[in-house]
Amino acid sequence: MVTPTASWRVETRTRASSLFIVAAIVIVVAGLVAPAFIGRGMLRDLFFILTMLVLAQSWNLLAGYAGLVSVGQQAFVGFGAYTMFACVSLWGINPVSAIILAGFAAAALSVPTGFFVFRLQGAYFAIGTWVIAEVVRLSLAQWKALGGGTGTSLPSGATRDLAIVTWIGEAFGVRSSHAVDILTYWLALVLAVLAIGFIYAFLRTRQGLGLAAIRDNSEAAGALGVDAGRLKWAVYLSTAFVTGLAGALIYVQTARISPDAAFSVIDWTAYVIFIVVIGGIGTIEGPIVGVLVFFVLQNMLADYGSWYLLILGIIGIVVMLFAPRGLWGLFADRTGIQFFPVRRILAGGSSSSKSDAS
Amino acid sequence: MIWLDTIVQGVLLGGLYALFAAGLSLVFGIMRLVNLAHGDLIVLAAFLILVLVTTLGLSPFVAILVAAPVMFGVGWLLQYHVLNRTLGDDILPPLLVTFGLSIVIQNALLEGFSADSRRIPAGGALETASVNLGQVSVGVMPLLTFLSAIAVIVGLKRIFYATALGRAFRATSDDPVTAGLMGIEPRRVFATATGIAMIVVTIAALYLGTRANFDPTIGPARLIYAFEAVIIGGLGSLWGTLAGGIIIGVAQTVGAAINPEWQILAGHVAFLLVLLFRPRGLFPRATD
Numbered sequence: 013m014v015t016p017t018a019s020w021r022v023e024t025r026t027r028a029s030s031l032f033i034v035a036a037i038v039i040v041v042a043g044l045v046a047p048a049f050i051g052r053g054m055l056r057d058l059f060f061i062l063t064m065l066v067l068a069q070s071w072n073l074l075a076g077y078a079g080l081v082s083v084g085q086q087a088f089v090g091f092g093a094y095t096m097f098a099c100v101s102l103w104g105i106n107p108v109s110a111i112i113l114a115g116f117a118a119a120a121l122s123v124p125t126g127f128f129v130f131r132l133q134g135a136y137f138a139i140g141t142w143v144i145a146e147v148v149r150l151s152l153a154q155w156k157a158l159g160g161g162t163g164t165s166l167p168s169g170a171t172r173d174l175a176i177v178t179w180i181g182e183a184f185g186v187r188s189s190h191a192v193d194i195l196t197y198w199l200a201l202v203l204a205v206l207a208i209g210f211i212y213a214f215l216r217t218r219q220g221l222g223l224a225a226i227r228d229n230s231e232a233a234g235a236l237g238v239d240a241g242r243l244k245w246a247v248y249l250s251t252a253f254v255t256g257l258a259g260a261l262i263y264v265q266t267a268r269i270s271p272d273a274a275f276s277v278i279d280w281t282a283y284v285i286f287i288v289v290i291g292g293i294g295t296i297e298g299p300i301v302g303v304l305v306f307f308v309l310q311n312m313l314a315d316y317g318s319w320y321l322l323i324l325g326i327i328g329i330v331v332m333l334f335a336p337r338g339l340w341g342l343f344a345d346r347t348g349i350q351f352f353p354v355r356r357i358l359a360g361g362s363s364s365s366k367s368d369a370s
Numbered sequence: 371m372i373w374l375d376t377i378v379q380g381v382l383l384g385g386l387y388a389l390f391a392a393g394l395s396l397v398f399g400i401m402r403l404v405n406l407a408h409g410d411l412i413v414l415a416a417f418l419i420l421v422l423v424t425t426l427g428l429s430p431f432v433a434i435l436v437a438a439p440v441m442f443g444v445g446w447l448l449q450y451h452v453l454n455r456t457l458g459d460d461i462l463p464p465l466l467v468t469f470g471l472s473i474v475i476q477n478a479l480l481e482g483f484s485a486d487s488r489r490i491p492a493g494g495a496l497e498t499a500s501v502n503l504g505q506v507s508v509g510v511m512p513l514l515t516f517l518s519a520i521a522v523i524v525g526l527k528r529i530f531y532a533t534a535l536g537r538a539f540r541a542t543s544d545d546p547v548t549a550g551l552m553g554i555e556p557r558r559v560f561a562t563a564t565g566i567a568m569i570v571v572t573i574a575a576l577y578l579g580t581r582a583n584f585d586p587t588i589g590p591a592r593l594i595y596a597f598e599a600v601i602i603g604g605l606g607s608l609w610g611t612l613a614g615g616i617i618i619g620v621a622q623t624v625g626a627a628i629n630p631e632w633q634i635l636a637g638h639v640a641f642l643l644v645l646l647f648r649p650r651g652l653f654p655r656a657t658d
Contacts (some may be wrong), residue, residue, distance in 0.1 A: 081465050083406070128642055131649040132601070134461045135404030139597040140645075143638055146594065150635040161631075277590065282473055289466055318477040325474035332466045333455055 032351040062200035068299035070251040076294035078247040084141025090274035092256030093263035118256020149275035163270025196265040215354040292338025296352035384619030385516030388612040389574035390596035393567035407472040409593030415575035445568030450561040479586035490579035598641040604651025
């Protein structure tokens with residue numbers, strides 16, 4: 013019998029991940045100063061990529077880690093967006109504060125909806141979330157002050173007259189509409205970094221370990237005292253918050269809302285699912301790879317209308333059947349590289365052997 | 371007598387929802403698979419019937435005799451070659467693959483038939499014909515839909531409990547490994563079950579397409595109605611599914627009678643209320 017010596021320790025860091033932290037900081041700093049060098053078109057593309065990444069990361073936490081396959085996340089995108097619109101158009105709150113409020117509103121909405129959908133298991137949970145999204149959409153379509161079924165636009169000056177937008181406009185020497193794009197892009201970048209940081213930090217905590225344990229063997233995890241119900245609630249609530257923030261931010265930039273667009277299952281759930289599945293479900297790297305692939309495909313196939321979704325759907329099915337861990341899974345299996353390691357590794361000691369203890 | 375009329379219309383509409391739901395219920399009962407493309411397969415079958423009716427000049431009731439075997443084949447091949455690969459303890463693969471399939475079918479139909487609304491012509495007289503039942507008069511087509519739903523449920527129950535195939539279904543559902551030892555090949559049994567579900571889907575498509583307009587994007591909403599009917603009825607109970615369909619149908623017609631914008635919402639609210647007070651449905655049988 014080998015007694016563990018002090019030189020053994022449990023680590024989650026790998027060499028690749030330590031290098032990656034440096035690279036990530038460089039990428040984020042480059043992202044922050046980018047508006048000085050790139051045009052509006054590219055700014056909008058990056059905004060799209062970043063917001064889809066946030067939605068993908070939060071869906072990935074929900075489905076890939078907590079096993080809660082939702083096809084109703086558009087409920088929180090739309091509700092966040094509508095809350096932001098109500099705050100700005102009806103109550104005169106400034107759009108940036110309204111985004112934060114929208115996040116809390118989406119989290120608040122998830123309490124009653126969770127109460128219903130957690131009564132359903134597995135696949136029925138999925139369709140239950142969809143029903144909830146439909147109910148929220150149909151209810152908000154009755155809100156005549158926000159345009160009912162046809163929707164409405166943000167008051168024209170709402171974002172342009174913000175002090176920070178004026179400041180950005182002067183600092184970069186650009187017109188106010190361009191300055192709004194810079195602001196929303198920055199917010200998207202901050203949101204993406206915070207969302208990924210939050211998810212990564214969460215997965216490295218004891219609760220995150222508990223989540224992985226439930227995924228691998230829920231009975232054994234329960235026997236060790238992991239409270240699956242509470243953890244799933246926590247994930248459902250926090251992803252609703254992040255999704256609501258992203259929804260509100262997207263519609264600050266779009267500045268026009270309608271129930272059909274804000275609660276679109278294609279835009280806010282189907283795309284997100286394909287991003288995560290193609291990139292690699294159950295990893296943080298997966299959605300990042302997925303969103304880039306998705307963006308390239310979208311640009312390549314932009315002129316082909318419904319062929320685009322058709323091809324995306326087929327790729328999604330093929331990946332799920334033959335490479336269920338996605339592109340990142342294929343890459344990581346061959347190279348062993350992990351940028352966001354959450355697996356506990358027993359390291360050090362007298363021998364160089366390493367064993368997994370995830 | 372406007373309310374009585376509304377409720378009768380709702381009950382008959384419930385027959386259509388029960389038809390949507392019967393195939394879903396059958397597949398779930400045998401292999402614990404929830405097919406998110408179910409609604410889109412109904413729409414696919416409706417387009418198939420439409421093509422047969424418009425190009426060959428067949429009556430829709432003759433056209434389904436051609437469409438049903440084709441859809442059986444589609445279901446059999448889909449299950450045998452694609453969906454069987456997804457079965458297992460992990461719920462992700464079947465959900466994500468059938469969700470992908472739903473998007474693929476929708477967009478393939480959009481590409482082939484455009485987004486225009488269509489309707490299957492049922493032959494002038496039948497569409498408008500109605501019969502007097504005491505105080506209310508009901509359309510022949512809605513009545514036929516409801517009677518077909520009952521016939522489908524009776525037929526499925528007969529297959530389940532009075533044939534060798536049904537015995538294979540029940541055995542595989544209980545324990546696929548032991549069923550395999552008895553000479554049953556679960557993969558083929560599952561394929562046959564999905565094939566039969568597609569025949570039910572074709573019947574549902576006939577009434578979907580002749581009663582109202584349809585276009586390639588309406589599948590997911592039909593899936594949701596079917597799902598609500600299944601949950602309200604209680605998993606595994608076919609008669610419960612009919613009851614669930616009727617509840618959704620009545621809630622929708624009553625909601626629409628109060629305010630046309632509330633039609634769909636009223637159906638969903640009825641579903642949520644049942645979920646709140648009877649989370650296992652009205653006639654629960656299965657344990658999951």
